[in-house]
Amino acid sequence: MVMMADPIARQDSVRVSALHALAYCPRLFYLEEVEELYTQDAAVFAGRRLHVELEQQEDAQWQDLYLESEDLGLRGRLDALRTRSGQLIPYEHKRGRAHRDEANQPQAWDSDRLQILAYACLIESALGTPVAEGRIRYHADNVVVHVPLTDAGRAEVRQAIAAARALRQSDLRPPVTVNERLCARCSLAPVCLPEEARLAHDREWEPVRLFPADDDRQVVHVLEPGSRVGRTGEQLKVARLNQPVELFPIRQVAQVVLHSYAQISTQALHFCADQGVGVHFISGGGRYLGSFDTRQGSIQRRIRQYQALTDGAVCLRLAQRLVMCRGQGQRKFLMRGQRSASPAVQAALKPTIAQMQAVLKQVDRADSLATLLGLEGKLAALYFGALPLLIGEKVPPELRFDGRNRRPPKDRFNALLSFGYALVFKDVMNGILTVGLEPALGFYHQPRSQAAPLALDLLEIFRVPLVDMTVMASVNRGQWDVAADFEVRGPQVWLSEVGRHKFVELYERRKEETWKHPKLGYALSYRRWFELEVRLLEKEWMGEGGLFAQLVLR
C-alpha cells in the first residue's frame, strides 16, 4: 500500500506533521522546514514510546501507512487507519490532554484538528475513498474526539498547504508567537529563543527565563600522553598507562578534548559524532589544532550568514560592537584592579584608563575595518602596557611580564595567556559548530592560515573574563610553581603537563561561575555563554539584533 512518488513531487509536497507545526506556530514550521532544525524534547520521545507500546498491543487492528498525494501536494504517515462499518477512519494518538471548551467537553486542539483533517483529505485523495471523519485519541484523559470532514475542512487543509508552500519560499523567519504558553511546550524553544527574540523587539519586556538549559554534561580533557580513548557499548573508555580504565556514559559527555598525543579510535569518533559530542584537539604546546565535528548546520543558516557577512556595512557594525565589548572589558578590568591597588599603582593606572576611554569613544565613528583594527591595536597596547601593574608585590620575577607576546610565548605569564586563549577558542568553536554556523566566515578577522575567522571574532568577547582575569588572579594568589609548571626551552616557554593540568582545572572552574547578562537580565554560567553568544550573533541578521556582544564585566 506504500505509494512511491517521484522525487521532484516529493520535495514539493508538504508533510502532514509540518502542517501541524504550522498551525501551532508559523515560526516553528519555518525553523523545522526551512532551517532544518529539529530538537527532540521529552514529548517527542514519549510520543514514540506510546507508538512502540501501541505496536506491542495484541489486537493489531491498526497499521501504519505512508501516503502521498500529488494532487494535494501532501504526504504523511498515518498512526492508524480503521474500518468502521465500511468507513475508513484515520486515527491519531496524542499523549497529552484534549482541549476543553466552556462546557468542559473534550475538543481537539487547533493544530491537532488541522492535522487529522489533513490525514482525512490525504486518504481521500490518495486512495480515492471518501472519508467522513477522523478521530484523535488523547491518552492522558483517555478521550476520543471525533472530527468530521466537511467541505469547509477540506478548504482549510488546502489553504494550509498553500500557506506552508509560500512560507517555505520566504526569506523571512516569522516572528515569535504572541501566545507565550505555546513556547513553554515547544520543542524548539531552546534554539528559537523566544524570550530573547521578544526582548530584541521590545526592551521593556521582562523575560521569564525560558532560556535554553545549561549543558551539564562533562567536558573530558585527556592530557596524559599515551592515553587512548575508545568505545565500549554505550560508553567512552579512557585507558591510561598503569591506571584503571575510566568509563563515561556517553550521554554524560559534552566534549572530549585531546591534548598532545592522546589517541582516539575511529569507533569512538563515530560514536561521538553520532551523539553530538564535540571532539577537539589541542597540541602539546597548547595550540588549538582542530575539531572533529559532523554537526553541519543547515544550509539555510549558512546562506544567511554568507549574505549578511559579505555585506561590508553589517560586518563593520558587528566589528564595532566587538571592539567595544572587548575594549570596555579590558578597561573595566583595569578599573577593578585600581580599586584594591596601592595609591602609587592607582595613580599609574589612571591615565591609561582615561586614554582607553578616549579611544573607545572613537569606535562608533570608525568607518572601516582598518580604522577599527588601528583602534583595537591602541586599546590592546594601552591595556597590556598597564596590566603588569595589577601583579602583586609578592609575585616572583619569573611570573611577571611586560607586554603580550606569543607564537611562541617568551615568558610564563604569556604562556598562561596563550594556553588559556586556546581553550577558549576551542569552546567558542564548539559553540559555533553546535549552532551550525560556518566558522570560516567571520566579520572582523580576515581569513588567515589555520584559525577560523568567526571563532577568532567571538574569542574577543571571552578573553578578558575567562582568561586574563583567571591568569591574573592565579598569579597573584601564588598558584604557580615557577619550575614544575613550566618548560623553558631557550627563549620559549610552555606549560608542562602538570602546569596544563592545573590550568585546565582553573579554567573549567571559572566557566562554572555565573554572570548576570546586562541586557537579558538573568544570570548564566560562562559555560552556557558560548552557545548563547553564537545564537545572539545569528539573530543579528535574522532581524532580531542588538543583543550580541553585550557581555561586559562591571
Add this chain to the structure above:
Amino acid sequence: MAELKHWYMVCYDIRDPKRWRKAYRLLEGYGERLQYSIFRCWLSQRDRERLRWELEKVLAAEDSLLLVGMCDRCVQRIPSYNRPESWQVRGDRFRIL
C-alpha cells in the same frame, strides 16, 4: 523550560539474557550501575523519556521495569543509613585525565 535534572533509580527484571544484556548496555550509556540490575541516572525529562522509549523497544511484555525519581532530600538521606560506597557523590562537570 530550564532543563531540570533529577536522579532516577532504574530497576529491571528481564527474563531473557539477550534482552537483559541489551538493556544493560543501553543503561551504561545513561548512568552508573549500582547493582546487578539497578542503575542510577541523572536525567532531564527529555533524557528520561528518550531512555523510556529506547527501553520500550528492548523489553518484552513479561519483563518488568521500575523507574524511581528521587528528590534532593531523598538523595541526601541515602548516606545516613547505607554503606558509604552505595551512593558516591557526583563529581564536577569536567574531568582531567
